[in-house]
Amino acid sequence: MLTTRRRVATTVAVALAGALLATSCGDSDGGSSDGKTLRLWHYEGPDSAMGVAWKEAVKEFEAQHPGVKVKFEEKGFEQIQKTAPMVLNSDDAPDLMEYNKGNATAGLLSKQGLLTDLTAEVTRHGWDKKISGGVRTISRYDTNGVMGSGKWYGVPDYAEYAMVFYNKDLFKKYGIARPPTTLDELTAAMDKFVAKGVTPLANAGAEYPAQQYLYQLALSKADRSWVDAYELYKGKADFHDAAWTYAATTFADWVEKGYIGKRSSGLKAEDAGVSFIQGKSPILFSGSWWYGRFKTENTFDWGTFLWPGSGLTLGSGGNLWVVPKGAKNKELAYDFIDITLSKKIQNLLGDKGGVPVAADPAAVTDPRAKSLIADFNTLSEKDGLAFYPDWPVPGFYDVLVSETQKLITGSETPDAYLSALQKAYDKGVPKT
Structure with missing residues (x-):
């Protein structure tokens, strides 16, 4: 994986907040249709392009879902890397989390049955039409947890x-x-x-x-x-x-x-x-x-x-949005992923120095950001991502x-x- 990313993001771990609102009735797969809280974990720094864009996505999500709150819990990269298998196999699993892509990380969790198969949601929301082939490689995993084919277990919104x-x-x-x-x-x-x-x-x-x-x-x-x-x-x-x-x-x-x-x-x-x-x-x-x-x-x-x-x-494609198998508010998680792939959030991500997968290039105005995206396109066009x-x-x-x-x-x-x-x-x- 990592990429460990390997990450620049701050490694300060915010302690888990109190219990969730007990208003959701879960099905056998952990989902619910009337949840009022979306528990979100990610490890991007607040000043990073992703951190800025996802903060705006939280505002957009809450505006589109009156009465629903996003409970964001900031984690360090290493913290999630080392504890994810244990946490996702417990009642403390979040509804949506950022996780590292690759055979050793997302692939391993998919093989262990800890992640939700997102294939139907990808088709329903048209995410596959927004994510190019080179970036898509890290989204799908076969039964051995090997990337590149099989079911969708993660969705990247940046490269x-x-x-x-x-x-x-x-x-x-x-x-x-x-x-x-x-x-x-x-x-x-x-x-x-x-x-x-x-x-x-x-x-x-x-x-x-x-x-x-x-x-x-x-x-x-x-x-x-x-x-x-x-x-x-x-x-x-x-x-x-x-x-x-x-x-x-x-x-x-x-x-x-x-x-x-x-x-x-x-x-x-x-x-x-x-x-x-x-x-x-x-x-x-x-x-x-x-x-x-x-x-x-x-x-x-x-x-x-x-x-x-x-x-x-x-x-590669960026780290993945994954939905734990035991997530209690899966529909809310799918809606949040969809918002991060919207033109508004994608354009913001690009202008803040990220590499968006579905932005309008004309909407990115920062000169350095334009250069960043142009170099990525050069690599992508010659199949240069390794x-x-x-x-x-x-x-x-x-x-x-x-x-x-x-x-x-x-x-x-x-x-x-x-x-x-x-x-x-x-x-x-x-x-x-």
Whole structure:
């Protein structure tokens, strides 16, 4: 999955509020037709594009449903990631929640019978007509929990992809005239920063950023069939092939050259993002989920570019709206999803720096937002979204974190690193 996303969103967990209004009578599947409260969980930061858009969606929902209130309970990404199976198998399950997409997360929950099959609702509301094929991949899961086919268990209302965020002021200060268009130009730029005592790449080894740098290096030597073998089991994933070997050895080399700080092994995604926001790190490779926050908090001139020299990058449809099997107000949940896919909310999401799936392009007026969406369209048109490294098998995110930390500290060789990944991956691949 993650993407762990892997998330920028605040990790402050708001304590669960009191009991719900006891006005709904549930059927055997947990649903009700007269509920007065929609319990909503998500982990997007309030200043992010999604956070802003969904706050407006709450207002729209309550306006359309007099007497119904949305009880929003903010969660941290890691909190939901670790506790979802337990919570969704209890009476405390929300009616609607944001959850990570991919085999190891939404796929696993669907296989365990913890999510509602949304296929009929997708057809009834026409959501499938708003969500393109590339984004749709992460919405459907087969009986083994493998994405790409089968029933709809989640609905994304945005897309996401990874890019290089760069500090234009620092680039200018250190004599780098323009954003790199090749990997050689990128390494030359990083050499200039290192020569001046500046660590060029913001990184976080304790969460997703480090593994995403490494996966992007592998993608620069890969093609679609390689991605399909790794993510969808359409072939055998070999962690000692040319792409993975290049990625691991190059990543370790970048640590030695000072492009990546050795002390970053214990940092979290928030630390990496704040380092960029504070102007300490000139470059951050991460996802579009940071865009809205950078727009709000950066006090310097900044921009983005796609990873140079690669036709593939990390990305997919965004995290999913999922309806727990035991949700007590399913119809309300479906209505809320529908509102987030409306033109009003989609246009707002796009203008705030998100990547909407059903916006009117002419309605997005912010120049940076237009650039963000244009780059996504470029990737989408050439089938360049390659998902995330932790998606293929359950528990792989934690393996990637711990093993990539060892590469950063130098306590493990690239060859041993790749062998550890192979072992964990092979153990988790569904047996057919």
